[in-house]
Amino acid sequence: MKSLLDKINAKLNAQGGFLKAVSVLVGGTAFAQLIAFLSLPFLTRLYSPEDYSILGIYIALVSILSVVSCLRFDIAIPIPQQENEGKALLILALLSNTIFFILLYILMLLIYPLIEEIKVVKQLSYWIWLVPFGVYISGLYSALQYWATRHKRFKDIAQTRMTQAVFGNCTSLTIGVISGGFWGLILGQILNFSGGLLKLSTSAKKDLSLVASSPLKDTFFKYSNFPKYSTFEALANTSAIQLPLIIIASFIVGPEVGFLMMAMKILAIPMGLLGSAIAQVYLANANNYLENKELYGYTKTVIFKILKIITLPFIFLAILSPFIFTIIFGKGWSGLGVYILYMIPWFFMQMLVSPVSMSLNIIGKQKVALIIQIIGFILRVLGLVLWAILFDKGIIEYYFFSSFIFYILYLLIVMYCLKGK
Template sequence: MKGLLDKINTKLNAQGGFLKAVSVLVGGTAFAQLIGFLCLPFLTRLYSPEDYSILGVYIAMVSILSVISSLRFDIAIPIPQQEDEGKALLLLALLSNTIFFVVLYIFLFLIHPFIQDFKIIKQLSYWIWLVPFGVYISGLYSALQYWATRHKRFKDIAQTRMTQAIFGNGTSLATGAVWGGFWGLILGQILNFSGGLVKLATSAKKDLSLIKSSPLKDTFSKYSNFPKYSTFEALANTSAIQLPLIIIASFVIGPEVGYLMMAMKVLAIPSALIGASLAQVYLSEAPLYYKKQQLYKYTLTIQLKILKLIILPFIILALISPYIFTIIFGEQWKELGFFILILMPSCFMQLQSSPISMALHVIGRQKIALWLQFFGFVIRVLFLFLVMLYDKKLFLVYYALSSFIFYVVYYFLIIFCLKKANNEG
């Protein structure tokens, strides 16, 4: 028995502990996703598809803004070898996030009288004022999470995901059961954003107290490509994912946005379980492999691991999705299975490409990443708007098709750039 455990431990610690790190993150994420999935049958009976439509709009707004709130200094935190540079990047991320939070509230205060009669703003009601707060805590969590990634504290990250699932779902269940109304979903989402912040902040504070030097000005200059290029890249990427929800909600009156939002939530389970965990570990290891000129080969290895992990679950989901979700979520969600089936090909390609997307930043190809995301924004948002003007009934087919095309192009361009960088030495 001891020999078997030793073999398992050796296997997990292979490749610099990659599998062990992934197993820790996947374990914590799996628990969080299990909690979320077990709560969904109750939540879908407490809240209607229309309630989830409003939640989808709120999440879309927060997601689009939070991805740029730290000027992308957060994603650069794991990259430098020097600890003082890592600290400076963390401080720059936190400072940018705080300034953005203040500016966002001032901007909302100024424009609210002009937008308060819009359909979407009316639906959100006074909960629109919690959008800047959601952006702030989301940006704060991102910066602290990347600091934990830099120090390979994957166990801490896994624990925060469990905390988020328990607090977020528990709050939505309690408020839905006692009071009802879509605001329980928004309150639960805010707690989901903020879960685990104290734990990550405590660890980061101890680290920072040991680092005496933090050259902010020099670090800002050295990593200026992140705010110059990566900010717009991330904005284009997140907007291409989230803006369609707002566009569709503006054109369509009914539960369709709720179905789309729930389909994305269900399909995000394998993405969060496998893709996000692999991406976290991949980013922590990629700079070292790039320095050894082995990043291309390492990336192909990761791709094979992802394919082996997701192929069977996707086949099973495709077979059961038209039948199972009405039973699980209730009769009012009977169209959900169809939405999931349509979105599965794009989700499959997203799982293949997203975990390795940070490779373009590691090899210094921020401009390429920016143009790639701009391409995605054009075909997934601007063309969707034109499609909605032509025929609103085509929104789901076009949304799924454009996402699939984007992730196919994204994947092969990343591989091409890595191969070229490897050949150039």
């Protein structure tokens, strides 16, 4: 028995503890995803597809804005060898996030009279004023999470995800039982964004007190490619994912955006469970492999590991999805399984490329990453608008297919750049 445990421990600690770190993150995330999934059959009976359509609009707005709130200094935090540079990047990320939050509220005060009659703004009602707050806490969590990644505190990150799931889903369930209304979903989402902040901020505060200097000005210029290129790259990427929800809601009246939102939520479970865990560990170890000129081989190995893990689950999901989701979520969600079936190729490719996509930033190819995302934005957003104007049908199908093509292209370019490096 002891020999078996020793073998398992040795396997987990192989390749710099890659599997062990992933297993810690997957464990915490699995608990979070289990809570979220077990809550869904109750939430879908308390909230309608139309309620989830409004939630989808709120999440889309927060997601698009939050990727630029830290000017991408947050994703650079794990990269430098020097601790004082890492501290400087954390401070720059937190300052950027706070300034962006203030400017966003000022901008909303100025433009609200001009946009209040827009359909999606009317749907959100006065809850639109919580968008800047959602952006702020999302940016704050991102900066602190990357600081924890720098110090390989994967257990802390896993615990915060558990906290987020419990707080967010319990809030939505409680409000749904007591009063109903889509605002219960929005408040639950805000708590989902903010869960675990206290734990991460306490650890970060202790760390920062031990680092005497933080060269803000020098660090800002040294990592200036992140705000110059990575910010627009991330904005294009997130907009290409989230803007179609707003576009589809503007062209289609009915529960379709709710189905789309729920399908993305379900298919994001393996991404949240496995993809984000692998991405955290990949980012924490990639710099060492780059120094040894082994990043291409390391990345290829990670991709093949993902492929082995996800192929069978996606096949089973494709077979079962047209039948099981009506039973689980109720008759009001009878069209959900078809949406999930059509989206599987897109999410399969996304699962392969997303965990290693940060490699372009690590090797200094921010310009390439930006160009990829601009192409994706043109294909998935501008193409969708053009299709919606020219054709009455197939708007959602176009979104699915264009996303699938984009992630194939993305994977090929990432591997080409790494091989050249």
